Amino acid sequence: MSGLAWVFINDLHVGCQMGLCPPKAKLDGGGTYSPNKIQKVIYSYWKEWWSKWVPKFADGPFGIVINGDMVDGVHHRSTHQWTHNMEDQGRAAYEILAPVCARAEKVFVIRGTEAHDGVSGEEAESLAKRLGAVKDAAGNHARFELWLKIGSGLVHALHHVGTSGSSSYESTAVHRELVEAFQEAGRWGERPPDMIVRAHRHRYLKTEISSEHGSATAVVVPGWQAKTPFAWRIPGARQSPPQFGGIVVREGDDATGDLYVRRKIWAIGRGRVEG
DSSP: OEEEEEEEEOOOOBTBTTSOOOSSEEOTTSOEEOOOHHHHHHHHHHHHIIIIIHHHHHOSOEEEEEESOOBOOSOTTOOOBSOOOHHHHHHHHHHHHHHHHTTSSOEEEEOOOHHHHOGGGHHHHHHHHHHTOOOOTTSOSEESOEEEEETTEEEEEOSOOOOOSSGGGTTHHHHHHHHHHHHHHHHHTOOOOSEEEEOSSSSOEEEEEEETTEEEEEEEOOBSOOOOTTGGGSTTTSSSOOEEEEEEEEEOSSTTOOEEEEEEEEEOOOOOOOO
């Protein structure tokens, strides 16, 4: 492997009782919130990701791309947040992200769902500024998409991607996204991406198109949130275990110049069997 490695993470949903949470989160009134059992498990995965897997996969300097939904926000009349104070959520997210961002050569932040990252990504922008994320052409610290050179490869990253109500067709929308990237590039005479990276689904998936010129890959990165009350009613999600983890992308040393994905995924198994 050669060049700078890039770590992709997303969907932390800090502020949700099922999302990532520091060991003790400060509340505006002077009190604290202590994470529940599931959050403690997720946070242990988070610590292992940065202490073991990122050094193993990156093997040197790395950059970070945070692909949306850093905080959970106040949305859909939900009550499963541990606070509806966005300053509290942002403070906890910063506490989690600041130490790892300080280790990175560069940090890019992409805006996620408005229900979580705020209207026009205002919460993402505020947090990205505090984290020192690279500004876009308009001077914003959080952007809607990212075109990123990794070695000689070109990556397109944004938060959203289509979903499916059936595990049998889980790859359909992702593969279609890759084909559409080539279609749009061809229409306007642009270089197509060698890889597209998406988030939003909270589940890992990878698909690719190969040719004599190399391969083009589409990757969906898992998140850091367990099942919320919303997930239990969604076909395809309600029976599947939640997934947690991230990916590292870098260019290979061979003549193809292909981009390689290394990933680590954890899952929490089924609940207790009664009887």
